[in-house]
Amino acid sequence: MRLPIKIFLACALVLLVLAGVAVWSLVELAHLASAERSVTVQTAEALRLQVGIREAVVEASHLEMRNLVFGDREYAAVSSARAARIAQELDRVEELVTTDAERDALKQAAQAFNDFRAIVVRARGLRAGGDVKRAEELMRSAGQPIVTRVVSTMDGLVRLTQSSLDRSQTEATAALGETRTAIERLRARTLTAVTVAMVAAVLAALAGTATIAVRLTRSLRRLSEATKAVAEGAFREPLPIESKDEVGELAQSFNRMVERLREIDQLKEQFYTTVSHELRSPLNAMRESARLIEERAAGPLTAKQERLISIMHRSTERLLRLVNEVLDLSRASAGLLPLDRGWFDAAAVIARTLDELRPQAEQRGIALRFENGTGAPRVFGDQDRIVQMVVNLVANALRFTPSGGSVTVRVHATETDVRVLVEDTGAGIRAELLPHVFERFRQAHSGLGGTGLGLAIVRAMAEAHGGRVTVESEEGRGSRFTITLPQGAQTPAPVAAPTR
Amino acid sequence: MTDKTILIIDNDEALVDVQSFYFSEHGYTVYTALDGDEGVELAVRHRPAAIVCDVIMRNMHGFEVLQALRRRPELTRTVVIMTSAKAYKGDIARALELGATDYVVKPFRTDELLSAVERHLAAAREA
16 A cells, blocks of 8 residues: 555544544434424414413304394304304314323314304294394204303313413423423534544544554654665675555665676676685786796706896786786775684784884884783784774885884774774875875875885784774874774674685 | 605695795605695605695685595595684684694795794604
8 A cells, every 4th residue: 555545544543533523413413303393383273272262152143043033144154154164174183182081172172163064054044044043043952052062172172282381391400401401412522522533533543643653653754764774795695575555666676686686796796706715716827937037946047147036026926916906996995805703812812913023123123012902902903904994004004114214003992992003203294295194005105115005904804803093193203103993892793705 | 654744725726836845945745735625635645744735725625625525534634734824813723623733824934934834744653
């Protein structure tokens, strides 16, 4: 999954939780609003109709009376219409009343009203037959009491409905109280839910982003460590590809790059091995042949032959040294210097090395001294390479120190490192040349021999051991070179394993 | 098996020539091989008293040559001196473990090699 999608999903999780809470709150509110509304409205309507009916019945009887007395057809039509409407409204009231008592009262009223209508029909019949007097008499004697009965029944019904309305109003008030409580409860619940949801959402978002961040950081840290290792020349196993996002792609590219670097490194190593072999082999043979001739292995020599063969021997020697130095330096700067590391006593090794150089010093009339500061400074490194560093520095010192001077080598261990100091009372180095003495082919004094690579090699060897070399000098007073090598169990930077 | 026969196995032709010259001058019958296969073949054919063999060679590594030589019953007691530009303790230990008589680090002086060969031959004679 791509990185932006992962981040989007983490945020979407939060939004989803919030949306869920909102929908739930709305549903709860809607539910509350629809509760307890119909009953009160319905009862009030019934009451209104009942009062209307009561009035209408009285009115209808008056109208009918007039119809009968005056024989006005208009009154008859209005009276009939009113009676029909009353019948309708009675039906409607039946739908609206809620209690059995109301229904009984209503039934009685309806019955009485039907009786009244029957009387009206009969009275109209008499009237039609021209007997106004009897019709009027019928209405007065039979119709009127029925109207009174209807009215009194309706009054009873009104009372019943009124009390039912009162009851439902009381209920409604109670329901209102309940609703208030419910709203209060809902409010509290919504608040809790929103708070919980917010906390949950924030936690989810934090967890999501933290997971992404942790994985990202871990991958990047691993990549950074691997990069550091590669920079130091160690090609480790390829990085594990944990995700398919940009970081995974980066790790993949990194692995490809490391693979390529490893190949290049191998090619380089192969090149140096081949070149060193091809150059050194014939030179070794030449030197050995010249030496054998010089030593009369092939018979006696004339003075001239001896002079020429000696030139050849020295030149070959010099060329071989140069080739060796160039190769060592190239390998060291490519990080391919093979080191055969082990623990050894630097003081003892250096003392032995100086013993070998002493005849050369004596020949030049220079005192070569050795001072061991603190017991047995132990070094973890390639003994031959460290000897080579000391030889280069001492040979340099001997070359630039006039007869009668001295070269002193001091070894002392501090808590963290072992220092080898090579001091001479020689020509010294000009201040402006001092920063460049460790560069290749930079010689402070030309014409005194040397390949111009000695100090560059010393620096490369020191660095390959995780150490360094520094110089202090005063022109005309002498120089002091200091090799600093890490001491103790600390593991030096990984350098290419010894090659074969 | 005469005492003064030597087989030199090395890829480095110039070095082989120098050593060949020097050993001949000192009365040796010298056989030379420029690779391991040829070396093993010559060793089996001529059964020299001493063999000088380089470790780092193309085709066949010096240690393989050493193993091949020591597998032949007639060559188990032959003086075999391994030579190499590498002075790693591990390499030296391995060579001696595989049956090398000695291990000489290059570059060496030919007269030193001669004295090493003569010393080991004398020791072999006494044994």
